[in-house]
Amino acid sequence: xxxxxxxxxxxxxxxxxxxxxxxxxxxxxxxxxxxxxxxxxxxxxxxxxxxxxxxxxxxxxxxxxxxxxxxxxxxxxxxxxxxxxxxxxxxxxxxxxxxxxxxxxxxxxxxxxxxxxxxxxxxxxxxxxxxxxxxxxxxxxxxxxxxxxxxxxxxxxxxxxxxxxxxxxxxxxxxxxxxxxxxxxxxxxxxxxxxxxxxxxxxxxxxxxxxxxxxxxxxxxxxxxxxxxxxxxxxxxxxxxxxxxxxxxxxxxxxxxxxxxxxxxxxxxxxxxxxxxxxxxxxxxxxxxxxxxxxxxxxxxxxxxxxxxxxxxxxxxxxxxxxxxxxxxxxxxxxxxxxxxxxxxxxxxxxxxxxxxxxxxxxxxxxxxxxxxxxxxxxxxxxxxxxxxxxxxxxxxxxxxxxxxxxxxxxxxxxxxxxxxxxxxxxxxxxxxxxxxxxxxxxxxxxxxxxxxxxxxxxxxxxxxxxxxxxxxxxxxxxxxxxxxxxxxxxxxxxxxxxx
Amino acid sequence: xxxxxxxxxxxxxxxxxxxxxxxxxxxxxxxxxxxxxxxxxxxxxxxxxxxxxxxxxxxxxxxxxxxxxxxxxxxxxxxxxxxxxxxxxxxxxxxxxxxxxxxxxxxxxxxxxxxxxx
Numbered sequence: 001x002x003x004x005x006x007x008x009x010x011x012x013x014x015x016x017x018x019x020x021x022x023x024x025x026x027x028x029x030x031x032x033x034x035x036x037x038x039x040x041x042x043x044x045x046x047x048x049x050x051x052x053x054x055x056x057x058x059x060x061x062x063x064x065x066x067x068x069x070x071x072x073x074x075x076x077x078x079x080x081x082x083x084x085x086x087x088x089x090x091x092x093x094x095x096x097x098x099x100x101x102x103x104x105x106x107x108x109x110x111x112x113x114x115x116x117x118x119x120x121x122x123x124x125x126x127x128x129x130x131x132x133x134x135x136x137x138x139x140x141x142x143x144x145x146x147x148x149x150x151x152x153x154x155x156x157x158x159x160x161x162x163x164x165x166x167x168x169x170x171x172x173x174x175x176x177x178x179x180x181x182x183x184x185x186x187x188x189x190x191x192x193x194x195x196x197x198x199x200x201x202x203x204x205x206x207x208x209x210x211x212x213x214x215x216x217x218x219x220x221x222x223x224x225x226x227x228x229x230x231x232x233x234x235x236x237x238x239x240x241x242x243x244x245x246x247x248x249x250x251x252x253x254x255x256x257x258x259x260x261x262x263x264x265x266x267x268x269x270x271x272x273x274x275x276x277x278x279x280x281x282x283x284x285x286x287x288x289x290x291x292x293x294x295x296x297x298x299x300x301x302x303x304x305x306x307x308x309x310x311x312x313x314x315x316x317x318x319x320x321x322x323x324x325x326x327x328x329x330x331x332x333x334x335x336x337x338x339x340x341x342x343x344x345x346x347x348x349x350x351x352x353x354x355x356x357x358x359x360x361x362x363x364x365x366x367x368x369x370x371x372x373x374x375x376x377x378x379x380x381x382x383x384x385x386x387x388x389x390x391x392x393x394x395x396x397x398x399x400x401x402x403x404x405x406x407x408x409x410x411x412x413x414x415x416x417x418x419x420x421x422x423x424x425x426x427x428x429x430x431x432x433x434x435x436x437x438x439x440x441x442x443x444x445x446x447x448x449x450x451x452x453x454x455x456x457x458x459x460x461x462x463x464x465x466x467x468x469x470x471x472x473x474x475x476x477x478x479x480x481x482x483x484x485x486x487x488x489x490x491x492x493x494x495x496x497x498x499x500x
Numbered sequence: 501x502x503x504x505x506x507x508x509x510x511x512x513x514x515x516x517x518x519x520x521x522x523x524x525x526x527x528x529x530x531x532x533x534x535x536x537x538x539x540x541x542x543x544x545x546x547x548x549x550x551x552x553x554x555x556x557x558x559x560x561x562x563x564x565x566x567x568x569x570x571x572x573x574x575x576x577x578x579x580x581x582x583x584x585x586x587x588x589x590x591x592x593x594x595x596x597x598x599x600x601x602x603x604x605x606x607x608x609x610x611x612x613x614x615x616x617x618x
Binding site: 124142145 | 520529531535536539542543545546547548568570572573576579583586587590591594595597598601607611613617
């Protein structure tokens, strides 16, 4: 069904960014506009979600050129769910940034660039054209480069070099894949490609092309052995930026993988084995990397890598229950990972450092905030009935029926190591006594009340979302079930786009 | 023509990857640019090059009567060139700033220990 409403979330962020450009240097105005824009974006995303949840898949042909000739935007369950989650995370980060980002950064256009980034994310989720997906990826990476380097400290710029080099390389691989795909099929529309790929005579060439996409998206989503840029750059930018990156940017890679490998290339047994091996190694290397880290944000960076493996593994099994698990994990992961980096920023405000060894005694000084953080950490580990628990049941259950015992082992080791590092962090940061001689200062206490609320409320918002996902798992399972069905049976998607 | 392009693409990709694997930041930048150009020519080649047949319909007809050059790859390349232009410009400025800060061209020296900021 054609509905131009699909573009509303994209346009809201576009106009928010443009209006903010008019108020260059008026940082207070920008803060207000950003929160308002994010709020409007969230309401638009909720409405879009409600439309797609109850109704058919929506499409929109740009310039009224019929698919497959024009660029088409498609809102199916997977896209709209991710747009909704992105909007929630965007609202939280936007509120946090109002006090969490220093004035100097705000004066050089932090907020407009942030909204351009969210625009790119929404566009990438909603587009139905593979070259358009590439263009939105570029919108995302150029915005993320600016956010990463804004401020220009030494460590930040050094992290940005690695980040930039790997992301441009990933885009080049992705573009190469698109070029070959166009060469063998003559189409760029994803639904049209889905129809044309099975008719290509030389299926080996299709397999080789798909490997370009695995590499390109693999670098974006930080899959073993392509993840090394992530832990060496994500700890450098301000926490609000790291939250956007950690929660959303790697997940775009996962989304693109889900989309391309369910719609265009149906995974062959070889591709499944390859993805499964990558998933297992990603989980293990991410988990073992996290054990030795004492800086909170470096630890969380490795946990991102570790948990990416769960989703890739779910895709590799490519059965309904496993995909449900992977999608559920994706939903849980976006909210929790965004929250983790915001929490890292809050801890830095409370204690003046992110080094676990140096700081301590948070529970004694701030029991309420500590309990809030504890809730998020528990759901990250997956203590039932919180949100991290349910997807693992689906993943492990289907891994048993498909005899993927190595994956079960990896999931269990990954979860166990997550539990271990989080328990270690809890005892170091919250229960250990603060060293007497330390020169660290509490920057949180002297803040005025409204600034304190602005710092804590986004964490409360995201924690409440996590709690909702965990306690109302039935609703989320229903959503994941719909998405998994759409991924396995792509005919409704193709019919919605091409009308046949 | 096609054969020459195939060889050129191979050379550009090989040279690009080789340059990226070097330790110098300038060579990293050159490598990225070479790879980008290789990709652009690859798209151009895979659009089935047709010589001297512009995709313009004759005045007297309403549809194409002959084979014509596919205009889409060129639109794609144009987009890709513009994007890589922007990215390269950013990369040059970034690498220059890093060079000014750490005073070396060696990528292995980019390991300043943790500096903390919000």
